[in-house]
Amino acid sequence: METLSGGRSTGIYRQGETVVRPIQEWSATVHRLLRYLHQQGFHACPEVIGMDTGSEVLSFVEGDTYNYPLEGAIASEEALISAARLLRQLHDVSQGFLNNVNLAETVWMLPAREPAEVICHGDFTPYNVALSGNEVVGVFDFDTAHPAPRLWDIAYSVYCWSPFKTDPIDKMGTLNTQIARARLFCDSYCVSNSDRQKLVTEMITRLQSLVTFMLAQADTGDEQFAQHIAEGHHAGYLADIDYLSLNENKIIEGIC
Template identity: 55%
Template sequence: MEKLPGGRAGIYRANNHVIRPANKTTPLLHRLLNHLHQQGFHHCPKPIAIDSEHERLSFLEGQVYNYPLQGHIASKRALISAARLLRQMHDASVSFVDGLDGNENWILPVRVPTEVICHGDFAPYNLVLNGEEAVGIIDFDTAHPAPRTWDLAYALYCWAPFKTHAFDKLGSLNEQIDRAGMFCEAYGVTKDTLCVLPDVMIDRLEVLVSFMKSEADKGNEAFQKNLDDGHHLAYEKDIQYISQNKQKILTYFS
């Protein structure tokens, strides 16, 4: 077996399958992935099997990138195709939301109105590319029902990206706003939605920081390590950055 980089530990490739640790949400996520395929959305892994310790999924062929965004992942084509994939995934998930009874286990809290299933971490490192074209979405661990804007806001933050850390940053503020605009246009964001996205980005990051601290307090070693490494401080700086430039972002979007 080949150990795959990134994400959680213990993820391997065996021929055309990916083997990952299972948890209490895995059966629900397998239902979601199967539903997406049934709706004609084939740009995500297909569940193969599950036991008490591991899940087995189909392997998506292509390239996966991480920050800093360089090469194909930084291209306009990757940005636009990623936005279109997110829209397709959201649309395919609507009928899954309609069938939920409210007693499901999700890692992240459900947010109302529950319009779609949000991916929860629609960042460049969770997209599979073929050249400059985004062809697949992976790692649905943080999927949960929420408004479209909840996923859109985090996607914009990650893809513009509205980040201040030297390793994660790409381009000037104007270039970031341009990329955000291209993402929104490709997704098909309405004008009413555009005007709330900066505030939702801030809210989304504040909730993320609170979630990290809450999980660390519960003894989650992965989140404690994130705090020890100062990840939350980077998010807090980005919150300040978006807040300071909110009017400029809104001027572009209006």
């Protein structure tokens, strides 16, 4: 079996055309979501194959995968546009799922947020998509999926795809370049002007929520999150919050 990198957990393997991942407390809910998406004709996500002794077995999403720094096909405008359009399609299809489940009886890795407009992917980033050439054709790693407003998902995706990052490895281009990419993402998703006005505030809130979650998980003894804190990952997000706050007016002006 081939060990797959990325994601939030270890022990993820590719076995032929399937992926074997550890079962989590929220896996049953995510499986219901994935089955629903496929039933509605959204086939750009993994398909649930079954369970195997404490592991889930999903279909492998074909395509080229990338990580930061964003270079090559993943950095292209075509990838950015197709990513935004795929996220919009995912959100639109997921609305029906909300009408078919009792949210009080579901378990998610991340807490639901009101208003629950769609099922957010929660981590729709360059390292969680598959490309064919320059086009994003698939998305995987739905562990962080949860009900929330559209803008909650859009904000984190724009932050990651622009990307509004300060880390020397993660950042890409100048602020003006990042703003242009953010606007293209918003245009391709068809984000309303009113939501664009709130986008930077939502990005900051999303990052603050992420840091809080990381610290809480580390405090519970989660070894992976404890390692991330020790390596200063949370400090990177805090630096990005300062970067967004400093440039908020210019970003809003550029994307509206």
